[in-house]
Structure formats: structure tokens, C-alpha cells
Amino acid sequence: xxxxxxxxxxxxxxxxxxxxxxxxxxxxxxxxxxxxxxxxxxxxxxxxxxxxxxxxxxxxxxxxxxxxxxxxxxxxxxxxxxxxxxxxxxxxxxxxxxxxxxxxxxxxxxxxxxxxxxxxxxxxxxxxxxxxxxxxxxxxxxxxxxxxxxxxxxxxxxxxxxxxxxxxxxxxxxxxxxxxxxxxxxxxxxxxxxxxxxx
Amino acid sequence: xxxxxxxxxxxxxxxxxxxxxxxxxxxxxxxxxxxxxxxxxxxxxxxxxxxxxxxxxxxxxxxxxxxxxxxxxxxxxxxxxxxxxxxxxxxxxxxxxxxxxxxxxxxxxxxxxxxxxxxxxxxxxxxxxxxxxxxxxxxxxxxxxxxxxxxxxxxxxxxxxxxxxxxxxxxxxxxxxxxxxxxxxxxxxxxxxxxxxxx
Numbered sequence: 001x002x003x004x005x006x007x008x009x010x011x012x013x014x015x016x017x018x019x020x021x022x023x024x025x026x027x028x029x030x031x032x033x034x035x036x037x038x039x040x041x042x043x044x045x046x047x048x049x050x051x052x053x054x055x056x057x058x059x060x061x062x063x064x065x066x067x068x069x070x071x072x073x074x075x076x077x078x079x080x081x082x083x084x085x086x087x088x089x090x091x092x093x094x095x096x097x098x099x100x101x102x103x104x105x106x107x108x109x110x111x112x113x114x115x116x117x118x119x120x121x122x123x124x125x126x127x128x129x130x131x132x133x134x135x136x137x138x139x140x141x142x143x144x145x146x147x148x149x150x151x152x153x154x155x156x157x158x159x160x161x162x163x164x165x166x167x168x169x170x171x172x173x174x175x176x177x178x179x180x181x182x183x184x185x186x187x188x189x190x191x192x193x194x195x196x197x198x199x
Numbered sequence: 200x201x202x203x204x205x206x207x208x209x210x211x212x213x214x215x216x217x218x219x220x221x222x223x224x225x226x227x228x229x230x231x232x233x234x235x236x237x238x239x240x241x242x243x244x245x246x247x248x249x250x251x252x253x254x255x256x257x258x259x260x261x262x263x264x265x266x267x268x269x270x271x272x273x274x275x276x277x278x279x280x281x282x283x284x285x286x287x288x289x290x291x292x293x294x295x296x297x298x299x300x301x302x303x304x305x306x307x308x309x310x311x312x313x314x315x316x317x318x319x320x321x322x323x324x325x326x327x328x329x330x331x332x333x334x335x336x337x338x339x340x341x342x343x344x345x346x347x348x349x350x351x352x353x354x355x356x357x358x359x360x361x362x363x364x365x366x367x368x369x370x371x372x373x374x375x376x377x378x379x380x381x382x383x384x385x386x387x388x389x390x391x392x393x394x395x396x397x398x
Binding site: 013120122123167168169170172173174175176177180187188191192195196 | 212319321322366367368369371372373374375376379383386387390391394395
């Protein structure tokens with residue numbers, strides 16, 4: 001019997017360990033893992049086809065309704081074109097089989113897909129500072145500044161390209177505080193995915 | 200061996216089934232359940248002692264720092280006195296043994312308690328409308344109005360009495376979308392509590 005396709009999307013505060021957790025979830029479930037870097041690569045490879053852009057006509061949210069009345073080929077900024085190419089890459093990747101996708105508003109891109117579990121990971125500032133200092137080789141005060149700046153950047157990106165607000169519990173299937181550690185948070189996501197989608 | 204004490208607090212959007220879910224969690228774990236009504240009763244029975252009020256001096260958040268420079272006995276509104284009495288009741292109830300507490304900013308009251316799992320429950324508007332129509336005998340448009348009004352009331356109450364924002368994922372250990380149903384949401388909370396607190 002063919003296994004049911006399912007996708008886990010993960011949004012995360014900077015330094016919360018979201019990427020590590022996503023990788024761990026993918027490992028436990030033995031499915032591919034995509035982060036920003038891999039999505040950007042996938043988007044570059046495919047580019048932005050006419051067919052893809054045409055399909056955005058139907059969307060009613062602020063970003064799409066804002067850009068779609070115009071000739072996108074001319075009027076879109078590079079950032080917007082990259083977003084649309086990634087949007088398309090996420091759709092294709094998600095349709096092709098089970099996977100974990102971290103970042104890039106994947107929860108929003110796939111919001112109409114019934115086989116998705118959308119996850120948001122946060123953690124207290126102290127916990128994130130420790131992680132950032134450990135993994136990015138950044139010192140104390142600079143770690144805090146980096147966290148604040150990166151979270152602002154992620155929130156702006158998400159709030160600009162979707163009609164939702166980043167980090168609001170109601171947008172996601174499950175939000176977790178990762179101060180219980182990477183392993184336990186990954187396990188909680190796996191447990192919830194099995195519970196929700198019966199996979 | 201004596202069992203470890205633990206407390207599960209539940210904040211919830213109106214109509215999300217949070218109270219039903221809390222009751223189910225308490226049933227599964229065989230521990231007492233407290234909702235607004237029971238907390239109000241507990242607070243009325245105990246009243247507001249001098250000792251209780253003295254202890255709030257140490258708190259630094261907006262509500263407490265706003266009221267504490269004054270003579271609270273004279274300057275507090277009835278609403279504020281009720282809040283403080285409930286605050287005290289939640290502290291006592293939580294200290295006395297494992298339980299589930301729904302509402303009344305219990306997550307905030309117990310934020311320094313290490314044996315707490317704080318939960319927030321949300322659900323899509325359509326799902327909540329169905330529940331409100333079914334359980335509160337309210338008709339369509341009125342159900343929507345009631346949900347919006349009640350959520351505003353809960354957000355105002357929470358944002359006034361705490362220094363946090365209601366419904367922001369980062370304030371809670373786990374946030375769940377209850378459109379998977381009462382049973383599954385309760386199971387997810389029980390699973391997570393066991394995972395986090397090893398109970």
C-alpha cells in the first residue's frame with residue numbers, strides 16, 4: 001500500500017533551533033528536509049514560468065492582489081520574483097511527496113493542502129541567546145541584537161507576503177516552545193503529526 | 200512514591216472548545232479541573248488577605264507596578280480586587296496538587312512554576328461558529344459577533360492584567376488548533392505534558 005503524502009512546515013524564531021528540529025523530524029520520519037537554502041536552489045533551477053504566474057491571479061490576499069493587476073514581468077521587484085519562484089518551488093516539492101519545509105512562509109503557501117501540519121517554534125530569549133552564542137559564534141550583547149533583528153526581518157517578510165501575522169498561535173496547527181530541547185520538540189511534532197494526519 | 204505535582208493552564212479562543220478539552224485532559228489524567236466559575240468561587244471563599252496583597256509588591260509588570268504604589272485597599276477597583284483574589288486562589292490551588300486550570304491568566308500567574316504546561320487553544324472561525332451555534336444555541340451572524348466580542352474581551356483582560364499579549368505563540372509552552380476535535384486535542388496536551396514534565 002502506498003504511504004499517505006504529508007508535509008510538515010516549520011516557522012521559527014531566530015535561535016529557537018527550528019532548523020535543527022526540522023532536520024530531526026525529517027530524520028525520524030525518514031522524509032526529505034528543505035530549508036531556505038534548498039528552497040532558493042530549487043526556485044533558481046525552475047525559474048518563474050508564465051503558467052506559474054498565471055495561477056496567482058486567483059489569490060485574494062494583500063500581496064497577490066497588490067501585484068497581480070500589473071504586468072508582473074515588468075513591475076515585480078527582484079524580491080517579489082524570488083518569492084514567487086520559491087512559492088512555486090514549495091508547491092511542487094510538497095506535491096511530489098512527504099517532506100519537512102522550514103521557513104519561506106511554507107505554511108501559507110500550502111494553507112489549502114489538507115495533508116499539512118503547520119508548526120511554529122519559539123523559545124525564551126535567554127535560551128535563544130545561549131544557542132546563538134554556541135552555534136553562530138556571536139558574543140552576548142551582539143547575540144541579543146542579532147536575534148531581535150532577525151526576528152523583525154522574518155516577521156516583516158511573513159507579514160508582507162501573507163495576509164497573516166507571524167507568530168500568532170491561531171495561524172498554525174501547533175506552536176511549541178523549544179526550551180524543552182531539540183529532541184523533545186521534534187518528538188512532539190512527530191507525535192502530533194501522527195495524531196492529526198493518521199500517518 | 201508520591202506522584203509529582205504538575206499543573207496544566209489553558210487559555211483559549213471563544214468557541215474553540217478549550218473548556219471541554221481541559222475537562223477531558225483532567226479526566227484522562229485523573230486530576231481536578233477548574234474553570235472561571237470554580238476559580239471565582241474559590242476566590243470568594245478566601246477573599247483578599249493583607250499577606251496576599253503584600254506579596255505583589257515584588258512584581259514588576261504593568262498592572263502590578265501601576266497599582267502597588269497606592270494604598271490598594273482604597274484605590275483598587277472591584278475588578279482589580281477580584282483579579283487579585285483569583286490570582287491568589289490560582290496560586291493556592293496550583294500549590295496544593297496537580298490540576299487543570301482554564302482561563303483567568305493562569306499561565307501568567309504561574310509563570311515561575313517549573314511544573315506547569317501552559318496551553319493556548321485556537322481554531323478557525325468556521326469551526327468555532329459551528330460549536331457556538333451547537334452549544335450556546337445562538338444563530339449564524341450572532342455567533343460570529345459573539346465570538347469576536349468574547350475574544351476581544353479575553354484579549355483585553357489578559358493584556359491588561361499581564362505584560363504579555365494574548366494568543367502570541369511565544370507566551371505558551373504549546374498552542375494547538377482544535378479543529379482536529381476535542382479528543383485529539385486533549386490527547387496532544389496529555390502527550391506533551393508527559394514529554395515535558397516526565398509525569
